[in-house]
Amino acid sequence: MNCGEGIDTRQIDELFINLDPIQAGGRLTTDAMKAVLAYGDGYSVCDHCTKPFRLDHISKPPLAEFHKDLATFLNMDTARLVPGARRGFQAVADALVKPDDPVLLTAYSHYTEFLSVEQARAQPFEIPANDSHIITPDAAASRIEEVIKTTGKTPALMFVEQVDYQYGNQHPVKDLIKVAHQYDIPVLCNGAYTIGIMEVDGKELGADFLVGSGHKSMAAPAPSGVLATTNEWAETVLRTTGVKGDLTGRTFGVKEVEMMGCTLMGVTSVGMMASFPHVKKRVKEFDAQVRYGNMIVDALLTIDGTQVQSEYPRRHTLTRMNTTDSFDKVAKKHKKKGFFLTSALRERGITGILAGSTRVWKFNSYGITKEQASYVADAFVEIAKAEGIA
Numbered sequence: 001m002n003c004g005e006g007i008d009t010r011q012i013d014e015l016f017i018n019l020d021p022i023q024a025g026g027r028l029t030t031d032a033m034k035a036v037l038a039y040g041d042g043y044s045v046c047d048h049c050t051k052p053f054r055l056d057h058i059s060k061p062p063l064a065e066f067h068k069d070l071a072t073f074l075n076m077d078t079a080r081l082v083p084g085a086r087r088g089f090q091a092v093a094d095a096l097v098k099p100d101d102p103v104l105l106t107a108y109s110h111y112t113e114f115l116s117v118e119q120a121r122a123q124p125f126e127i128p129a130n131d132s133h134i135i136t137p138d139a140a141a142s143r144i145e146e147v148i149k150t151t152g153k154t155p156a157l158m159f160v161e162q163v164d165y166q167y168g169n170q171h172p173v174k175d176l177i178k179v180a181h182q183y184d185i186p187v188l189c190n191g192a193y194t195i196g197i198m199e200v201d202g203k204e205l206g207a208d209f210l211v212g213s214g215h216k217s218m219a220a221p222a223p224s225g226v227l228a229t230t231n232e233w234a235e236t237v238l239r240t241t242g243v244k245g246d247l248t249g250r251t252f253g254v255k256e257v258e259m260m261g262c263t264l265m266g267v268t269s270v271g272m273m274a275s276f277p278h279v280k281k282r283v284k285e286f287d288a289q290v291r292y293g294n295m296i297v298d299a300l301l302t303i304d305g306t307q308v309q310s311e312y313p314r315r316h317t318l319t320r321m322n323t324t325d326s327f328d329k330v331a332k333k334h335k336k337k338g339f340f341l342t343s344a345l346r347e348r349g350i351t352g353i354l355a356g357s358t359r360v361w362k363f364n365s366y367g368i369t370k371e372q373a374s375y376v377a378d379a380f381v382e383i384a385k386a387e388g389i390a
């Protein structure tokens with residue numbers, strides 16, 4: 001497998017420090033790049049697919065082993081590859097939720113979680129966040145009570161985000177799950193911003209379902225992701241086909257209905273698998289990554305009028321800033337208007353912040369080194385000083 005030798009995404013990253021809020025954890029490793037080139041053909045992982053004919057049984061390349069390793073990595077009983085976290089939400093909602101069932105989500109649930117509920121023709125109910133932008137167990141309990149009272153039904157499923165995409169805050173998922181379980185509500189924990197970034201222990205959290213995104217947080221090609229579950233729920237969400245109807249004697253055996261048979265063929269599965277050893281290592285370095293993120297936030301907070309809207313000190317590398325009273329004041333008088341900030345950053349080799357943002361904006365420093373964090377921190381302060389606000 002010589003293809004791809006010499007392509008190193010880190011060489012590209014050395015030219016720019018990319019702070020894009022959604023891209024940080026998905027950038028491919030060199031090994032994933034090589035695997036992508038070698039397994040580019042659509043059915044490249046299917047050459048050695050023998051009975052039982054299903055992706056998670058293929059041993060060459062070692063997809064069967066990879067599925068088991070993923071379950072162990074997440075401390076869950078079973079795992080499946082899915083084409084993006086959204087397809088994990090869809091599989092679970094489709095298997096558990098009936099039309100008109102109430103389903104709980106949070107004020108920070110991703111739109112794809114809502115779509116999975118809508119597709120199941122169910123009714124979504126949001127758990128509101130508190131003033132610190134956290135979803136609390138108390139808020140979950142009162143919302144559950146309210147939903148039971150108004151609909152006369154116990155919610156069929158609850159979605160919670162371990163770290164949300166708007167503030168990058170860590171929510172008390174273990175306690176939220178405890179509350180839901182008191183009402184016998186199964187819980188899907190959305191780990192799109194955590195699985196592959198930090199250590200996630202499904203059993204410790206008490207999650208019935210864990211869903212991660214390969215292209216967001218596991219250094220994998222898109223669309224990819226993982227759905228993991230417990231023995232209690234595996235039969236429901238991974239039921240095999242038992243189709244009845246007017247068939248001409250055909251049956252489809254071990255094919256899993258919610259997985260549409262097989263899920264990730266070729267590039268996506270081998271890309272994910274090739275990055276996996278790196279991902280297993282990097283989750284152990286998360287604390288250092290959080291420290292580097294805090295270095296940048298601390299520097300930003302020295303600039304007059306700047307606020308951090310996410311919880312602080314930071315416990316994740318995705319952060320939401322409010323610079324309405326600092327950089328945006330400069331923007332109002334600057335010849336480049338709101339673009340002055342992203343333009344000044346670009347001149348310093350820093351990209352990824354939405355062009356023109358000077359009020360509320362997000363950045364994700366995941367994957368940078370301490371030196372790069374220090375460089376970014378200094379760059380913000382230098383830009384502020386040049387504009388007379390620090």
Ligand SMILES: Cc1ncc(COP(=O)(O)O)c(C=O)c1O
Pocket residue numbers: 022083084085086087110112161164165190192193212213214215216224225
């Ligand atoms: C919190 C969160 N959940 C789920 C998703 C969807 O993930 P995927 O693209 O893997 O389906 C996203 C994507 O942006 C997200 O931010």
